[in-house]
Amino acid sequence: MKEAASSYSAQDVEAEVRQYWDDEDVYRRVKTLREGATRFFFVDGPPYTTGHIHLGTAWNKIIKDAVLRRERMRGFDVVDRAGYDMHGLPIEVRVEHELGFTSKKDIEDYGIAEFVERCKTFALDHKDIMSEQFRQLGVWLDFEDPYQTVSEEFIESAWWVLQRAEEKGLLERGHRVVNWCPRCETAIADSEVEYWDEADPSIFVKFPISGRDGEFLVIWTTTPWTLPANVGVAVDETFTYARVKAVRDGAEEILWIAGDLVESVLRKGRYQDYTVLETHPGSDLVGITYESPLAAAVPAQKEIAHRVVAAGFVEMENTGMVHIAPGHGWDDFLLGIAEGLEVFCPVGGDGRFTADAGIFEGLAVRDANEEVLGALDEYLLAKETIVHRYGHCWRCKMPIIYRATEQWFIAIPAIKEEMLGEIARVAWYPEWAGSARFHDFVADARDWCISRQRYWGTPIPVWVCDACDARRVFGTIAELEDASGAVLEDPHRPYVDEITVPCACGGTMRRVEDIFDVWFDSANASWATVGFPRRREEFEALWPADFITEGQDQTRGWFYSQLGASTIAFDRAPYRSVLMHGFALDAEGRKMSKSFGNVVSPEEVVAKFGVDVLRLYLLSANAPWDDLKFNWESVTTVNRAVNILWNVYRFPLPYMILDGFAPECGENGRWEAGYVLANHASMPVEDRWILSRISSLAAAVEKDLQEYQLHRATRGLITCILEDISRWYVQLVRPRMWLEEDAPEKTSAYETMYYVMRRLVQLLAPFTPHITEAIYRNLRTDADPASVHMLDWTAGDGCLIDDALERAMDTVRAFDDAVATARQAGRRKLRWPVAQTVVVTGDEEVAGAIEGLRALCEARANSRRVEVVRDRWERIGWRAEPVMRGIGPSFGKEGPTVKALIEQADGNLLKAALEEKGEATVGEGDAVYTITAAHVTFEEQLPADVFAAPMSGNATVYVDVALDDDLEAEGYAREVIRRLQEMRRQLDLRVEDFITVDVSVDDARVAALLAGDWQDFIMQEVRASSISLRASGGAAGATAADLRKEWDVEGITMVMAVSARQ
RNA sequence: GGGCCCGUAGCAUAGCUGGUGGUGCACCCGGCUGAUAACCGGGAGGUCGUGCGUUCGAAUCGCAUCGGGCCCA
Structure with a gap:
């Protein structure tokens, strides 16, 4: 174990972790670790290889990465091949732009082969750029060998499906009205039409x-x-x-x-x-x-x-x-x-x-x-x-026209019922994504026009005889080569166009010139990703996909195209479960677009806060299926939480290192939580409590993740870090960290803190893979797995859960809050001890919690005694309040006198008399009046130095802030200690360094209070080897000191001098 | 025009099998501090988009309407 940097630097931590992953090939090693286990078949929805990634793309891949990292930890051998969608009009348009082309004629003059080559180069270059960007986000997919829609293998999978469509009679050629882009001179799909006002x-x-x-x-x-x-x-x-x-x-x-x-x-x-x-x-x-x-x-x-x-x-x-x-x-x-x-x-x-x-x-x-x-x-x-609203071409933005043309179609209506049946069999997250949204979309689906009159795409494998009009659909390249006797070097246009096939009638079959709609490419991803139809074993073992996740726009896109192709080919859905996520919008809920200038790039967030903060923000900000309204403030909040995680982690390290602490390990040298599992029954109550909390948290996280409630899981983790660990456990355990001797309480604290951090990084690893890796690497034993991502997932140690203790601790925290409130009302700082704190409650659970955890309560309240009173605390008195509505009629013009007498009377005596005899007297001598319950009401009256605050759960806390000499002495001692600690810090001393101290107090009484026991207490607390504490005005203090400061302590001037002991 | 989702304090979000609206950030006041450009307490801040309805009672159910998003026509 090493000490950790005093403040968290995402850049440093993440760069170091990334370096480690690269140097040690950690991603591969994690995959190797799970080889041979049950496979988890994930299919990556292929992003289109144009431009750079935006926040939505980042969110998409981060969700995938978080889910897959967890599946690997759960022990699955995950199929995680990345994919890219690389054909199509967008790239053609970009290349046309580069070349200054305006029409198809320009392309044909230039040469289709050269044009296609440029498109291919464009796609490959951008694929590499995007892979690098995804890697920078800590995304662990297989980017070394992604499936690419331009590969021969992939093209073949599309061909194979079209042949199935032909066999089933679902492939139709027809004269149809289609959306037509007059600039691109091609049919475009409904989904490629963008609408805006014209x-x-x-x-x-x-x-x-x-x-x-x-x-x-x-x-x-x-x-x-x-x-x-x-x-x-x-x-x-x-x-x-x-x-x-x-x-x-x-x-x-x-x-x-x-x-x-x-x-x-x-x-x-x-x-x-x-x-x-x-x-x-x-x-x-x-x-x-x-x-x-x-x-x-x-x-x-x-x-x-x-x-x-x-x-x-x-x-x-x-x-x-x-x-x-x-x-x-x-x-x-x-x-x-x-x-x-x-x-x-x-x-x-x-x-x-x-x-x-x-x-x-x-x-x-x-x-x-x-x-x-x-x-x-x-x-x-x-x-x-x-x-x-008028339709426009999605790429070149020209207004479209409708035009009757000759096109190729898949007869979706013929298989619609089957598709609807399959939708019902898939597990959708959220449920309505399938049962409502996707179902309704498919129910309205029409024929799917799959042909495009363009160049850069998967060629439609249909050959038509120029003599008899017979047609043949080829399912594989081998089949085509067999029939033609030719060798196909590249399945793209224009090479494939040169292949002719002899027809049975003696005529010659030529390929139809069209290429596929790009959606027909990615539709094949689930089998193409495992190499089908060329290779079958993987397909047969894995297909259909266990899980896919994409944005809600893919309802009509990839969810649909895949289902259509898969129903044609295999009569079933290609995925078992689908998580539909939302869209990334700006803070006002508007679409991010360059023209609005409201685009936030992932790089921008990473540069400010790091990858882990971006990831944790995206995953925790809202439910995956809701649209994400990007908000910098919330990112800052997440950043704070990550910083606190770092602080919590580094807090115990100096002490552990000083003591040479090593966690108890099994015989194999690995940490297996052995100490806490064996000893938790006898561990201090706050240790047992945090162990229970972490275990409950793990169970809750597990449950949330089963439903892809990523936001609940991550929020639960963040809340636990902030509320349970940082704001509570660390505060409670702090004194034990600097116990000098080799105390069992200290060992327990170390083991507990170690357990907490180990479990925490294990649970956080899928979401914030870098910081958890950095922490884990520092904490792990030599025999432990090298990476946090090699650990097995945990749903928590159920045996450590103690619900009653968690509830009791909630009560103590409510008590703690109430004490702070009461002290504030009594203007008594927490540093100053009080003699007595009383909880008045009729609630046995509250009473039991306070009594059961009394020592803890006393420490938290800085109170010599904490007591529970079941009904009424005898020190609460009653103040008599005159009731003029009753006094007036009874006493006439004497009323004001009676009123004054009641106000002056001892409420306690008055109330006792009334309760005993039904009446009481006020006044003296000639002016004695007899009053009854009609003339007076009683209100609680607290003793002068007692302050109250309500405590959630039917209880009230009373704090007596009165001081005696002893309490006052301790208060001043603590004031002195705090200032000396501050001076230690300014001198940048290490926790184990000793100091010498000189304090002169400008108040003889206070100086006397502090002498003796309290002086020893101060020495011990500030780790002083010698102390000189006296009233000022006597001999001048030592002139040489490393640091000398004058303080105002509650109105008293104290001059303190601190030197490090040589 | 249609389908689905969302609309809660300045911002973000929980609650949505109906029973007096929570949390975080920001703000103001106070406290703590051997994690310290952290941390804790208190306070102020809400027509739960709007309207109508069901009900003893609606942020929560129904209908309508407005605004935002995705998709379709």
Whole structure:
């Protein structure tokens, strides 16, 4: 054992520990230690390899690390392979940016091979940067060999699943409306769409009804550019629609508008007057045909048979009639299929109109809005601007469009019931994450569009014959190489695109150009992480995962994609238990974002307070599943707790070292808590108490962790350090630390303190791995495991738990508080002894606790005697209070005299007389009055020097602060001692050093009080080899002293001189 | 527009199987001090987001509404 630094420096401690872990390869050794034990299969949700980690990413990995460190301590051989998500559009966009590209054409001109190579380099570089950042957070995952979605092995696992989907008939190719980014020129998933407010035109348009001149259907839209693709109008069959004659500037026209909306629509169109001619249910309108108002501008529109159809999604808003363009809307598309409407989509992948769009050809769709409005001419009934939420590409932030395209889908609805059944079998923390949130999400799930028209991703392993259109899905690279006769060096584009396969029909099969949605990559993590399908043993032994944990955003992300892929492949969920955690927000509960400037980086916190404080803060601040509102003040508070842990740890070290203390060990030389387990029955009561507390704490921590109540576990630990160890046990045990002789009480104190620290670091190790390692390494015996992280987990020593003692000690602490309050009221400092302290209570448990722990109470209260009185303490007197309401009627104008007499009377005598005879007399001579209970009430009266304070638990504490010579002498002696100790400290003396002392007191009486026994007491307490204590004015004190100070002690000047003994 | 979660003193948080609202930090006053840029006691500070309802009684249950977050449309 070495002494510890006098103040905790996170930087020093953590750097040293990290150095030790590196030098000794501790992480590997911990893993080796558990090899061969029961496996615990954890799967890391792969962060995307772009940019740096933020507080949320840090929180995520810290939760994982805390859980896994504990599982290792519990004896499991933990599968802890880190993972990275490395394909996809975000990286493509970053690389495009670096190269100054603006379109897919730029990429193709540059060369797909070169482009993909740059994407790969980007992903690999950022993977390494992030691994280093995670390591800096003390995260022990396997970053040496992480699974990477770009690896051949991983790609193969995705292929294998797609082949299963094909076998089950779940893989579909179809013409669908998808979210389309016109800049990236690809379909993007619903989950890749970000919404924010955008200003758009809000227009009301007249569609001329066929064969009825001057009669129109009125529709509303915010996307004028979709009008060239209009093929129908939807109505609700049950709504009432009005046929209205409307007048504007003298001209009349007939308009169809939903009845309730006529007024508002016509006002927007600035019509001066109108008459409702007739009303009809929507069902009557179905089948009406109309012409496109853009027929002149878009020739293709002339060929389209426009008609009114019924739909369930129409709402009583705007005009109650919905413009239908199946090529540009999801609902429109489904309705179009159902109604046999044409799917017309005159927009290309670049977001520009094609030749089918007539005069609009070549225009980017959103830019074409103005042109369309112009072409509408008199058909435009009204135009406003609306600000509404509109979707944008998550990477390039361009507004998305909806576009009907050829895509690949997984038919999720076909396996939805199975997925819901699996959700119910998984253990969710919290429960509602699965039963409510995830369940509802999956219940609404639609087909999953898995294809993207991009370059950097897992290629979709589908080959289609250019002659007969037959298709083949390859599940492994070997299978593809077999069929093609070619060797695939790299499964990425463009290499894989070069592979052709002969078709049975004699034609040639070529790969479809698409790549997978990145979510389809990470969906395979649970089997790819153990090398499936190439290697099967691990998979069969381990899968599905025992535990995963990710943020609530992954409900629609990784929790979902994994469940989907796993249901396709194995008909079951890929995880047994899931902890869903919250989001890291700023102090105001707002999302951290660069544009708000409210981002707090993990590095910032680490630089100020260290990794352990960051970890303990993140884990204790709130429940894992609640959003975390980052708060610097709370971080400071946690920092304080960690500092106190350090202080508590270092407090006994100098004494232990001085005494050459070594904890009692087993025959193998390891510490096994042998001393306390064997001797606890005979140990001092405060030792037994703290041993019980630590054991109870361990049991509580265990229970909390079983439910992933990480915040409760960590808060329990922090509270124990602060309340039980620092504020109580250390205070109680302190005197025993400097007992000179080899006393059994001292051994007991050392063994207890040692036990407390050993158990504490064991329980804290998963959460604050550095400081616990530093403490453990200093405390461990040579035969003990080298690292705290090699220890076995503990749920506490049940045999040390003594509930009754814990309750009794709670009572003593309440007593301690009450004494302090009473002393404060009596203005008697704790340093000054008092003669008597009395606890008045009718509560036998309180009485028993005080009496059972009387010596402790006396020491804490600095009281010569502590007594319990069951009913009434005889020293509490009664003060008589006159009752004027009774005195007035009885004594008339003598009332004030009686009042004064009662106030002066001895309340105790008065009360006794009244209780005995029912009446009493006050006054003397001629003025004697007889009073009864009607004239007086009694209040408690404390003797002059007694002060009271209520104590929780039906008790009151009374402290008699009166001084006699002896008490006063001790008080002054303690005042002198405290100041001499302060001087020792200023001289920076070691605990074992002796001093010589000279004290001159500017008060002869006090100097006399201190002479004799008290002088010896002072010598002993301050470790003085000689002392000269006298009244000042006599011979001058020694002139030479290491330190001389003049003190004001309770108004008396004392000059003290201290020298270290040579 | 829908689903889920959160909303308690200046800040953070406990209580949420209904019975007079706790704790920590910060603040003010006092004390202690051989852990000492620690520690202890006391005090002040709350419309438990808002409204309505159920109940003898609601922070706690129900409905509505507002604000924040994640997700979906």
